[in-house]
Amino acid sequence: MLKELSRRQFLAGGGAGLAGSAIAALGFGGPEEALAQAVRPFKLAQTTETRNTCPYCSVACGVIMYSLGDKSKNAHPAIIHIEGDPDHPTNRGTLCPKGSALLDFVHSETRTKFPQYRGPGQREFKQIGWGEALDRIARLMKDDRDKNFVATNQDGVTVNRWLTTGFLAASATTNETAFLTYKVVRSTGILAFDNQARV
Numbered sequence: 001m002l003k004e005l006s007r008r009q010f011l012a013g014g015g016a017g018l019a020g021s022a023i024a025a026l027g028f029g030g031p032e033e034a035l036a037q038a039v040r041p042f043k044l045a046q047t048t049e050t051r052n053t054c055p056y057c058s059v060a061c062g063v064i065m066y067s068l069g070d071k072s073k074n075a076h077p078a079i080i081h082i083e084g085d086p087d088h089p090t091n092r093g094t095l096c097p098k099g100s101a102l103l104d105f106v107h108s109e110t111r112t113k114f115p116q117y118r119g120p121g122q123r124e125f126k127q128i129g130w131g132e133a134l135d136r137i138a139r140l141m142k143d144d145r146d147k148n149f150v151a152t153n154q155d156g157v158t159v160n161r162w163l164t165t166g167f168l169a170a171s172a173t174t175n176e177t178a179f180l181t182y183k184v185v186r187s188t189g190i191l192a193f194d195n196q197a198r199v
């Protein structure tokens, strides 16, 4: 009975917390005793913490991402662990199954990491820079707004509407980001404005 209990503790990793002498007294040999005396370094001890928001749904749970590397110039950062942020008021450290699997999402080979453009009549997307993408979006929005903005309706009432362009925002943002997004989009006169919380 005594030996069975010790084996269970050993397999659960509790061996590291037991004194080597106690292990030896329970009848284990040298290897078990050495393992019990070794203290495994905490795997997150040398990582850099970065706070972020889960991108999946409108709950917008806070997460902490742990990455290797200390942000020095030649260090190659790699995220090795993601968990709920216990200080975040929305989720208090908890994550649903989707959020708990964020590490796979981060390292997925099919994750889109840059803007892509597919021109008229073309079959393939091509990678473009963020500057080019933002310039193009701004240009197209400006041209369309100049062309289609409605300042007054047929009765002469001021309406300031821009109905030919819509905007889909991300709901998985902070309150502050959501507030600013709303203000910017509404200030243009866009009415067709939504986010993926309702998708």
Ligand code: SF4
Pocket (backbone or CB within 6 Å): 054, 055, 056, 057, 058, 059, 060, 061, 091, 094, 095, 096, 097, 098, 099, 100, 172
């Ligand atoms: S962890 Fe789950 S509930 Fe929280 S934002 Fe992500 S998907 Fe939504």
